[in-house]
Amino acid sequence: MDQKASFCGRFDPSRRPDAPARGFWWTVLIGDEAGASIEFALLAPMFIAVLLAIMNTVLIYLAQEGLESASEQASRLLLTGQIQTFQSYNGATQNTGMTAAQFKSAICGTLSYSASANASTQTSFGGSLLPPFLDCSSLYVNVVPASSFTSSNTTPPTLSVDANGNIVGTSFSVQSGATTQNQVLVVQLLYLWPTVTGPLGMSMGNTPAGNRILTATEVINTEGYPCPPGTVGTC
Template sequence: MAQVKIPSVKRIRNRSGAFMKDCRGATAVEFALVATPFLALLVAILQTFLVFFAQELLEGVVQQSSRQILTGQTQSQQATQAAFHQTVCNQVSVLFTCSKIFVDVRVATSWSTADTSALVPTYDSQGNVNNMQFNPGNAGDIVVVRVMYLWPVLLGPLGFNLSNQPNNMRLILATAAFQNEPSS
């Protein structure tokens, strides 16, 4: 049987004392401890900024595009949903993918029945959205315009997650509700 040599207590103290006094790697260790939460916070801030920026951009575009319905231009040109979709898309194509923009325009019978909530897209067997409508109404009608976009979000570090839809997507919604101008 081999004999195991046990170091003396004094020798262990000398080795541990020398290890504790050695500061050559302290900066790297401290940086590693601070860098991880710092980078996680930086990613979370950047992702939150992008979502809020996209939301504000979409809000502005919906207000501008809805003005065409409000003033009767869309109705007089007999524009289709695809044409109105393209109008919205032309204004946000730098930041958004047009295929992920959903436009829903409906007439409400009264202000109390105007639905401004998020409309979750449903798909048919070919992958096309099938629950969006386009009815710009007539003069004097109450119209609700909803434009939705599925924004991809990254799973953030340390559990930070902005997604509110499946597949790490966030549904961004911009709504305009107005009464069409009377015809002249």
């Protein structure tokens, strides 16, 4: 065999590589895949935790904005005296002003009451003030008076969560017979927002159940609204 033939033979691209070369590259490829799998197994929990944290943050901000909007509209009902002058009947007994449960139902658009003596129950006080992604069962209302704007305490009340996961410690000062014209009120809507716990135990909840308490606060000075004719007591 001449030199040219020998040269072409050694570098013929159609020849199969010898066994030792094939084993070496196969080991390199398998080793790279195994290393990538190990890296993914180590980094995946942290990556998923970061994604869940971002998702939770976005949803919390969205819920907070919806709660802020609802608190502004609910405060306006108190500002203009619609809650304080609200009249309903329990049989033949007239009641002036909403209770805490009625005010929450008015916010949720589910208020049921009798508009006249011995009348059947009706539901009517406008639609829900909450956006569709907020559920009324997780809403809590806290309304307290203040002597002035400067003395109003806008921090959330001392709250706790009972064994059933409900917020306890809220109050409602605007009840039947309460005098609230030209009065400073601190209006707070609180909401238990569910969060998702990440694979590394990362959670944005601030309750034992993993929920996050959201708070929207408004400080208002009620108008000098007139009491409706036939009001029993003050409004």
